[in-house]
Amino acid sequence: MFQLNFTNDTTPAELALTTHHSLPLVVLSLLIAILAAFASVSHVDLMRSTQSPSVAHRWHIIGAIAMGIGVWTMHFVGMVAFKLPMDVYFEPVTTSISLIPAILAGYIGLRVLRNTEPSAFAIVGGGTLMGLGIGVMHYLGMSGMLVNAKMLYRPELFTLSILVAAVMASSALAVPRLMMALQCTFNARDFSFLLKLATASLMGLAISSLHYVAMAATVFLPLEWPIAQGPSHTIDETLIAAFAVIASVFILVVSTITVILRFRILESDSLAKKSEREARQIEDRFKRLVSRLPGTVYQFQLDPDGRMRIPYASAAIEHVHGVTADEVKDNADRIFQMVHKDDLEKLMVSIQKSAQELNVWKHEYRIRLNGNEHWLQGNAIPDRQEDGSILWSGFITDVTEKKQAEARIQQLAFYDELTGLPNRRLFEDRIGRALAEASRHQQYGALLYLDLDDFKSLNDTLGHSFGDRLLRSLANILSSNFRETDTVARLGGDEFVILTGNLGTSEDIATRNANRLAENLLTLLHKPVDLNGYEYKCETSIGIALFDGAEQSSEELLKRADTAMYEAKSVGRNVIRFHDPHIQSILAKRFRLEIELRQAMERNELTLAYQKQIGRNGECQGVEALLRWKHPERGFISPADFIPIAEHNGLIIPLGRWVLRTACHQLSVWQQEPKTQGLHISVNVSSKQFHQPDFVDVVLKTLQQAGATATGLCLEVTESIVLDDLEDALAKMQALRAHGIRIAMDDFGTGYSSMAYLSRLPFDEVKIDKSFVQRADERANGNEWVIIETIMTMAHKLGMRVVAEGVETQQQHKLLDAMNCDFFQGFYFSRPVDLETLSRALSTEH
């Protein structure tokens, strides 16, 4: 029976039995108490490490049992350490029951420690209950003690024992809070070793203090009538010691298991922390990367029921689509509502295709955002999910600027800047297609080549801005008068081309149709065009080449129409001409000549011939250098045939320089010989060559390199140099003349406005064209002679000398001489001859 008897004033304290404790066992009991407390508080980590309340509770119970057994063992080891002068036994039931309050005390202690930040009330309350629990255990255990003595408790020490236990237990429970207040670095979850040791030591002391203060409170009075024989079911001290050893081993095992588990928790904790850290780093990196991407990173999901949503989108979706990620998380309709109506169907088809084939989705489409049209480019990889939905992961970028740049490049590459019409490159591509179409449908088509007859004069007289305006309005007229399937293009300058198909299945019908088209065009273009108040009527030459398909190439067809246009031009103004195969063969020859001319320069097949120019005294005053080409198979080819080709393809520039170099070299040679030093050389200069920006420098440098004096050189130019650029011609002539170089106007009388130019330009000589001289031959008083005489008088009045070309007869010479002509050139005196022949002739003359 659990009963507490206290001493009072009548208690004969002097009769109390003498007791003592064995020190080693006392120390052992203290260690057991601390060890048990340590094992118990180690369960705090295990309780905190799990999210599962039932698992935590299990650890709570085990920890409480470890504590209970420890307290209980400590008590009985303490009892073994206690020495009375008589045998001591323990009653087993009470002894066993005394374990329960010890376990409860452990349970309460762990309940407080489990909380990472327990309140002061919880600490004091928990500590007090713990102290009481240990006290109950102790005094219950004492009541199970069987000795031949009466057990009384001194009330003051009894109370002190409970108080000490409560205070010490509260202190133990306060250790973690205290450490935290002192800002010791440990994680709230982490019940570190030192912390545990301090807590366990205080708890061990609480348990031991109670025990030994309580033992001090106990007074054993010998019985007047001792019990003769001990009770039948008792536990003696040896058994208690054995229990203590077993209990200690149990505590050790529990403690070891706890420590191992604790290490595992720490390990998995650190692993978890590491992965958490890595995950955070990856997430950070991902966010940083995503924020730098020029678009939005997203996931798009197509559910089996057809629902579309965007489970993830980076913040940039606001910029790209003008919606937040949350707004489209569960429903992507808002995104699709923005898509341009012309692009929506294609977009949907591309998504379905990617979903079916599980191929990378890549698509460009337009959206309307804030009233503007934007081009977006999507790129994503699809992945089938377990629920059958397709999840695409990728990114969407705004490619509006790229698209605009592409369009601009396209415009610049394939369209004429001034008129917006297709340019030559695009047109050539269209011809290829038109030819294929014609062949496929067995239909004739036509290429119309237009060239304005008087565009140059318009530009010269009214200025380039008027010219540009005219070209733009013509482009409008042309493009609005042809079908969409036809192509109207501008090849450059005032040249327009029109490609039209389906003109008929026979050449006759197609010719009639194309002619009608061209006539309509002439009428249309002849209507006055308003150029800033100035009414302008266009006259146009049109060349037409029919085509029926595969046998022709684009270049060939263009060339045919071009030739036909030149034919039209040569006939007169506002004329239509169809391509003629005869002209074509001439063209082919011309093309071959062009190739051979290039080779001729490389193979040194070119030479200079010299034709004398005779003075009034009948002596040779100089020569005209004339280019000669001796073809290895076809013999001499006339410059009248190859010079226009060279002018057309630009070969005239290197060719002209070669002539100039050779002539200057010869001039230098003559200037060093007394007999020939007064001779001059006339060199023909084409307009293209003359208008080269460095022409003057080239001439001066050539003279200097040859070592020739400039006054011996005469440059023969035609009036075309003036037509091409009057200002430039004037400036260059002045510059050349300033160095003593003479300038002659060649072929005078063949052009339209030679007279006008003669008065405006500083020529030294005028060469009357041979056609005049030859026409004038028959009738000495005819009109031609009157014209020649007028030219001669006018030139002389302007201070220019006159050279008559093409003098073939004595009669011509006589008449020209009578008109005071200064120089004579013609077969009558000498044909153009090679240098050797000329040198021989000169040596006999002088």
Ligand SMILES: Nc1nc2c(ncn2[C@@H]2O[C@H](COP(=O)(O)O[C@H]3[C@@H](O)[C@H](n4cnc5c(=O)[nH]c(N)nc54)O[C@@H]3COP(=O)(O)O)[C@@H](O)[C@H]2O)c(=O)[nH]1
């Ligand atoms: N830019 C350059 N043009 C050149 C050069 N060399 C020649 N040419 C030009 O080629 C055209 C043809 O020249 P060519 O066949 O040499 O004919 C010249 C004379 O042979 C010819 N001529 C001279 N006298 C008579 C004659 O009495 N009767 C007659 N039927 N023909 C005659 O006239 C041509 C010279 O003409 P021109 O130059 O106008 O003085 C010709 O246009 C050459 O200019 C060159 O290096 N560069």
